[in-house]
Amino acid sequence: MSEFLAMGGYGFYVWGAYGVTALAVVVELIALRARRRAALQASTEAVR
Amino acid sequence: MNLYRYSSPSTFYPLAGKLAPWFGWSALILAIVGLWIGFGIAPTDFQQGEAYRIIFIHVATAWMSMFIYLVMAFWSALSLGFNTRLSGMMAQAMAPTGALMTFIALWTGAFWGRPTWGTYWAWDARMTSELILLFLYFGVIALRNAIDDDRRADRACGVLALVGAVNVPIIYFSVQWWNTLHQGSSVSMVAAPKMAAIMLAGMLVMALAVWFYSIAVTLVRVRCIILERERGAAWTGQMTEPGKT
Numbered sequence: 001m002s003e004f005l006a007m008g009g010y011g012f013y014v015w016g017a018y019g020v021t022a023l024a025v026v027v028e029l030i031a032l033r034a035r036r037r038a039a040l041q042a043s044t045e046a047v048r
Numbered sequence: 049m050n051l052y053r054y055s056s057p058s059t060f061y062p063l064a065g066k067l068a069p070w071f072g073w074s075a076l077i078l079a080i081v082g083l084w085i086g087f088g089i090a091p092t093d094f095q096q097g098e099a100y101r102i103i104f105i106h107v108a109t110a111w112m113s114m115f116i117y118l119v120m121a122f123w124s125a126l127s128l129g130f131n132t133r134l135s136g137m138m139a140q141a142m143a144p145t146g147a148l149m150t151f152i153a154l155w156t157g158a159f160w161g162r163p164t165w166g167t168y169w170a171w172d173a174r175m176t177s178e179l180i181l182l183f184l185y186f187g188v189i190a191l192r193n194a195i196d197d198d199r200r201a202d203r204a205c206g207v208l209a210l211v212g213a214v215n216v217p218i219i220y221f222s223v224q225w226w227n228t229l230h231q232g233s234s235v236s237m238v239a240a241p242k243m244a245a246i247m248l249a250g251m252l253v254m255a256l257a258v259w260f261y262s263i264a265v266t267l268v269r270v271r272c273i274i275l276e277r278e279r280g281a282a283w284t285g286q287m288t289e290p291g292k293t
Contacts (some may be wrong), residue, residue: 004087007098010163017102017159021109021152025261028148030269039275043284 057134058283059211064267085250093247099124102160103247107235107256110153112262113181114216117168118207120188121213123181132203136202137277139209142268145262147185154178157230165229173222174230177215184212198277 007014054060062192093100120142126135142178157175158168188205194214195201218225223232234242235251278284 001201007101008092010099013163014101014160015268016107017156020159021105024148024152024155026147028265030212032265032272036274039272040216041098042280043060045289046280 055132055134057137057278058281058287060134061271061287062272064271066266068264068271071260071267073263075257076259078253078260082250082253082257085246090244090247090250096164099160099163100247104155104250104254105258106153106156106160107251108258109149109156110120110178111255112258113146113150113153113178114219116142116149116262117181117184117216118213120146121209124202124209128152128210130205131199131230133199133277136199136206137270137273138266139202139205141190141266141273143155143185143188143205144269145164145265147182149187149258149262150185161229167229170229171226172230173226174219174228177219177222181212181216181219184208184215187212215279 005011005015054063072197081099084102086101090101092098123139123142126132127139154175157178161169161170190206191208192201192205194203222228223230235248275284
């Protein structure tokens with residue numbers, strides 16, 4: 001396992017690339033969920 | 049089936065809602081398979097060691113960053129030419145994900161460049177034009193936010209998106225036109241790929257995962273945009289009652 005994480009000495013670069021990618025995707029998904037909730041709430045309030 | 053039926057926001061909204069989960073879950077499954085090939089099966093590269101494994105996200109997101117821009121420009125052209133509401137919304141929905149893909153391509157490129165070339169960044173044609181792509185996405189998003197009237201924003205962003213599309217072929221051919229630190233393409237439409245089949249397979253599966261992810265996210269975002277822009281229309285209130293998808 002630690003050998004896998006070390007990536008033959010390139011661990012920082014490989015996981016730095018994949019980690020930030022995963023983070024960016026998670027941030028987009030969270031932002032999208034917040035936007036969807038806000039849009040849904042605003043549109044149900046608009047008809048009341 | 050009459051496809052034009054879905055060109056109106058009120059009919060596209062439920063269709064997008066039905067399609068999005070399929071694309072989302074397919075993207076997740078493809079990403080798991082792609083990473084399993086990339087880290088579990090593909091062997092260590094004889095020149096670059098393990099550092100090359102960045103390729104599996106770098107190439108997929110770099111392709112997507114350019115492709116999303118072209119599709120955004122296509123919707124912008126439709127919006128400008130036919131003044132259709134949904135096309136402007138589609139263009140608007142693609143910009144954030146395009147910016148995200150461009151950012152990931154640049155970031156992973158930097159983290160790959162450091163161990164292989166000895167530098168995170170160089171002002172070579174490929175990298176500079178990809179950075180300009182990021183700024184074009186930011187420009188389209190900022191312009192949209194600066195204009196209150198949605199239809200006027202559609203037109204202004206549409207013009208910017210179309211003009212900026214010139215940059216995409218520059219990115220793509222930069223490695224041929226100029227002497228770049230960035231390597232030439234490893235995969236081409238006309239020649240045999242210059243890489244091992246299993247590495248190529250992992251890369252293509254990841255590219256497909258990125259495609260499906262982008263489609264899913266765009267569909268969900270266009271639904272938000274439809275709700276935001278059609279607010280007050282009778283159908284949006286009915287659509288968003290509890291229990292409706």
